Amino acid sequence: MNEAADHILIVGGGQGIGAAIAALWPDRTTVWTRRTGVDAADPSSLQAAFARFRQQHRTPWALVHCIGDFCERPVLGTDLATFRHLFTSNLDTAFHTVQTVVPAMVTEKRGRVILFAAAGVDKDRGLRRAPMYFAAKAALVQMARSLALEVAAAGVTVNVIAPGLIHHAESHQQSQQRLVAKVPLGRVGNVADVTELVRYLLSDAASYVTGQVLTVDGGLQA
Numbered sequence: 001m002n003e004a005a006d007h008i009l010i011v012g013g014g015q016g017i018g019a020a021i022a023a024l025w026p027d028r029t030t031v032w033t034r035r036t037g038v039d040a041a042d043p044s045s046l047q048a049a050f051a052r053f054r055q056q057h058r059t060p061w062a063l064v065h066c067i068g069d070f071c072e073r074p075v076l077g078t079d080l081a082t083f084r085h086l087f088t089s090n091l092d093t094a095f096h097t098v099q100t101v102v103p104a105m106v107t108e109k110r111g112r113v114i115l116f117a118a119a120g121v122d123k124d125r126g127l128r129r130a131p132m133y134f135a136a137k138a139a140l141v142q143m144a145r146s147l148a149l150e151v152a153a154a155g156v157t158v159n160v161i162a163p164g165l166i167h168h169a170e171s172h173q174q175s176q177q178r179l180v181a182k183v184p185l186g187r188v189g190n191v192a193d194v195t196e197l198v199r200y201l202l203s204d205a206a207s208y209v210t211g212q213v214l215t216v217d218g219g220l221q222a
């Protein structure tokens with residue numbers, strides 16, 4: 001990364017983890033959320049925003065997608081609207097985002113992509129707590145692994161961060177406090193636990209890392 005010039009685009013960075021990532025490079029980051037007028041569930045909204053972005057900046061060096069609503073309901077207790085919403089929020093927005101931005105990175109033959117899943121979804125086991133959320137995140141992981149293969153020849157890397165319980169002002173604190181006993185390291189994570197991993201993935205040191213799921217969960221056993 002050229003610290004002076006390269007731009008970072010964060011889709012879903014208005015609060016929480018995304019906002020903390022944006023704060024690492026305040027002068028070189030653009031944040032898109034619905035509150036800034038960009039709905040990542042709508043491809044035309046993303047395309048219009050990217051056209052505006054390109055008028056001011058060259059292709060971003062890094063793309064971070066940080067959206068994903070959460071819901072603790074069992075499979076048999078999930079109504080269709082909730083099911084659709086969880087997949088739209090967690091998977092469709094990521095699909096539309098990479099389809100909008102990554103082709104330009106491929107053309108430039110450089111770039112880093114980071115998507116967010118959730119701890120445990122890449123393991124071969126069920127997760128009782130929020131199954132349809134985790135199902136959407138598992139699909140996102142598989143999309144990311146395949147995308148990493150598609151764009152590797154262009155020098156673009158794609159990795160997934162899988163957080164466990166990460167505290168911030170808007171996070172699901174009731175659920176986090178209920179589960180903290182299942183964290184071997186004995187605490188809920190904070191946004192810095194995640195942002196330092198982002199800093200690494202966007203550094204020169206990570207140029208040979210792609211197609212990976214990097215879990216930040218204190219060893220969570222849930």
Ligand SMILES: NC(=O)c1ccc[n+]([C@@H]2O[C@H](COP(=O)([O-])OP(=O)(O)OC[C@H]3O[C@@H](n4cnc5c(N)ncnc54)[C@H](OP(=O)(O)O)[C@@H]3O)[C@@H](O)[C@H]2O)c1
Binds near residue numbers: 012017032066119165
């Ligand atoms: N926090 C945790 O403990 C935890 C644990 C596991 C995984 N994760 C994952 O890590 C990522 C970040 O989590 P977080 O807790 O920081 O998320 P968050 O607090 O829910 O923030 C999500 C951000 O995305 C934006 N957003 C939501 N829908 C959007 C849309 N359709 N188009 C554009 N922007 C949209 C929101 O702003 P607007 O409302 O203005 O659009 C907000 O700024 C997510 O993928 C989440 O699933 C988090």
